[in-house]
Amino acid sequence: MHTKRGATALGSRSNRRGLHRRGAVLAVIPVGLSLLLAACTAGPSAPSTSTAPTTSASSSATATPTPVASTLNPGGSAADNQAFFDSVNRALIASNPAAGGVEFTSNLRTNGFDIAAMQVTADTTTVGVAADSIQFSVHWGDDCLIGQYGQGQYESIVAPALGTGACLVGQTRAIDW
Template sequence: MRGSRTAVRRHRRAGLLASFVPAVLLVVVLTGCAPGAATSTAPSPSGSTATPSSPAAPAPTGSAPSAPSLHPDGSAKDNLPYFTAIVAKVWASGERASNRAYIDAMAAAGFARADMQMTADTTTVDNPAESFQFSVRWGSTECLVGQVGPSTGDPVTAVLPQLAGGRCLIGSTPPVGG
């Protein structure tokens, strides 16, 4: 009898953990997107540590801001605007519900496929997922992470710390491939 009580307790704890992890991830993603969120310097993919730069001087009146671009030697924070622009472009297209479209667009924009992960864009019964995530590992400590889907509303992008083993996403992730 004692063994079955222990099994029930483990099952309950596993259920609580399964419902707790997505809530924590949502808080982390939203906190990372908050204005004035704390940032730190991080190694770039080349292994050097980026240092915060001083704020740029305001653009002269009448000139358009430059489009974001990839900064291979920059930090994940430096590359977040570029990552966000790519996500927004795919989100605005007819391919918005395809995780592969985000991966392909990031690869075409210069991010390394070997550093990418994605979650499934369909459920186990082949229905469209309510949301899915994709990521690019940056350096040895950070990830650029995006989340899209009907339950997300507008796309969400953030810089988050890497998980154990250099992973960016929790759970089973389909192969990104080449």
């Protein structure tokens, strides 16, 4: 078999050396990652010289869940009402996974939030396609409760209101229902 000058045949000595080098590098990567991960895990701790009582592993593994607010706290802050905001929105999602802006804002109003303090983004894009996610908010004092739902995922935050007094950036839709 003839090869062009300068080209290497598959079985040439220089090509085999290159393959061996690549194989050695590929073998080192998993070992290096294993060592790196082992260095990141907690090893045995030094004996404690403290006289404070310690908790056993079994008692710390069964932590008590934080109670969720079951009602709106009109005198509280946005942060005080975030758990209730989340529970109301998650309950809606559980009963209607296809919920949109009308459903979220109506559900929040039904549960005591002020509809006049809300904003919501459009359920569809400017070309008429369903939006990947929607955002909705309730202006609360100097802060905002902001929720986002899309592709089966729900998230919320408490954030300061914008300088304009709004909670959401960009175009929102009129809440006229």
